[in-house]
Amino acid sequence: MTEHNNQFTPEDVDAQIEHFAGSSREQSRLLSNAHSPDERLVADLQLMYHQGAPRAIADEDEQSLQHAWERIAMIAAEKQARRPGRQPRPNARNAVMTQADKQPKNVMNLFEKRTWQQRIGLIAAACVIVVVVGSMVLLFNAARIKNTGTASGSHPGATPTPTIASNSSIKLSKDVGKVVYTWNGRQHGQLEDFYDLAWSKDSRHIASAATNVAVWDATTGQNSVLLNPDQSSPYGSGSILAVKWSPNGKYVASTYGGQILIWDPATKTVLQKLTYPGAPVASTATSNGKYLNSYAPLSGGVMIYDFAWSPDGKSIVAANPFHNGTAASESMLIWDVATQKVTTKIAGHTDAVQNLAWSPDGKYIASSAYDGTVRIWDAQNGQSVYKLNAPDGRDAAALAWSPTSKRLLIGFMNGTLESIDATNGTHPLKYSIAGGNAISSVAWSPDGKMVAMAGKGVKLFDAQKNALLYTYSGDANGIRCMAWSPDGKYIATGAYTGVGSSNASVKVWIAK
Secondary structure, three states: EEOHHHHHHHHHHHHHHOOOOOHHHHHHHHHHHOHHHHHHHHHHHHHEEEEEEEOOOHHHHHHHHHHHHHHHHHHHHHHHHOOOOOOOOOOOHHHHHHHHHOOOOOOOHHHHHOOOOOOOOOHHHHHHHHHHHHHHHHHHHHHHHHHHHHHHHOOOOOOOOOOOOOOOOOOOOOOOOOEEEEOHHHOOOOOOOOOOEEEEEEOOOOEEOOEEEEEEOOOOOOOOEOOOOOOOOOOOOOOOOEEEEEOOOOOOEEEOOOOOEEEEEEEEEEEEEEOOOOOOOOOOOOOOOOOOOOHHHOOOOOOOEEEEEOOOEEEEEOOOOOOOOOOHHEEEEEEOOOOOOEEEEEEOOOOOOOEEEEOOOOEEEEEEEEEEEEEEOOOOHHHHHEEEEEEOOOOOOOOOOOOOOOOEEEEOOOEEEEEEEEOOOOEEOOOOOOOOOOOOOEEEOOOOOOEEEEEOEEEEEEEOOOOOOEEEEEOOOEEEEEEEEOOOEEEEEEEEOOOOOOEEEEEEEEEE
């Protein structure tokens, strides 16, 4: 059963929608396109997000200062009306206030034709008012932060308010970090911890990899579909270490020992199998240990750690499944998906390749391996373009391309996070991370403005400078996998809870 956050229950969403009924063209547009209950909930959440978003703090402070200047003008005008020798008419106050309303910003005209004593008095009065109003703004702001922290108390461990870095122009809403729902794997038939997460292109579905593959509705956490590679095998499928949606959003691909399986999630059938040369194929008829078991590569099983689709969906690159990464003299292979034939062999790494990423423009492939290097390859011919050494020895870094393909985000096991110009390593940008925890996953926001790293929690940074924007700590355990939705609104995280744990879950939370 899905565990919903209290602020995102269907009842609260309905109440919000009824409150805004008939008052927004945006509401009519969204709801007119919602046909099914799931689509209606998506529309409801979007409305709740847009219509319930608070004004920026900067706007409130600007209005407070504007009010202060108007008050200064009014008091100064009243003092002018009460000068010795002039008797105010019965309606003088109304006349003065009308004059102040007409010229709220022209304070300097009040100083014309004044003696120096009168000018000093006006300046002193203005300073006192500014100090008083400024103090009230600070007190109200502190109370607002305190109330927000109290309201967020239903999200244990989550930072109640976003951190706005002083050197960043990016503004996050107060809802960032709020959990939309928690998806418990065991309750939906997916056992063990999660190794990978992937969003569909339209942000409507999530696929998770464990001992099988699960696909579910990304907005509600319901309507789960399980994809089991080999239900008849007495050994089971072992761990599935990677899962990816095809670029067109129709298919799901996953690892399975030494194979890549391409699924049709609608029919739960395998459409294609890409088998790495030399890798044993799963069979229930053998008893010699030649089965696909990710936990035991040295006892006869083999495993592909990671793979990646080309942006056009025509090719797949996969890491060498053998434990030392040197078998058959290659680090990776590229298949033509339609013909299932190997088109390119990539050699260079001297140990197992852990992570792969294909650039959005299709020109390059980035890889990291346990030989302690990050490498950039020409996707057309498999030639090496650039190599970066990890700061600490046997380190297989997490990788993510920027949406423009110009920069690569790298997260090392020693906690170092940096982005570089991908083809030559120039213009490095390093991010400061307190604690230096190991980084398990990195991601770039779809608009290119933010980057995220996961390890002991998730940190969001300004992509252009070393500026921490927000820290999410809603998972008590370390986070093994993370994925940013293509629409940029949400992040899904899978925490490490231990083999066989009944608490293995995915949390979907607001990312901006």
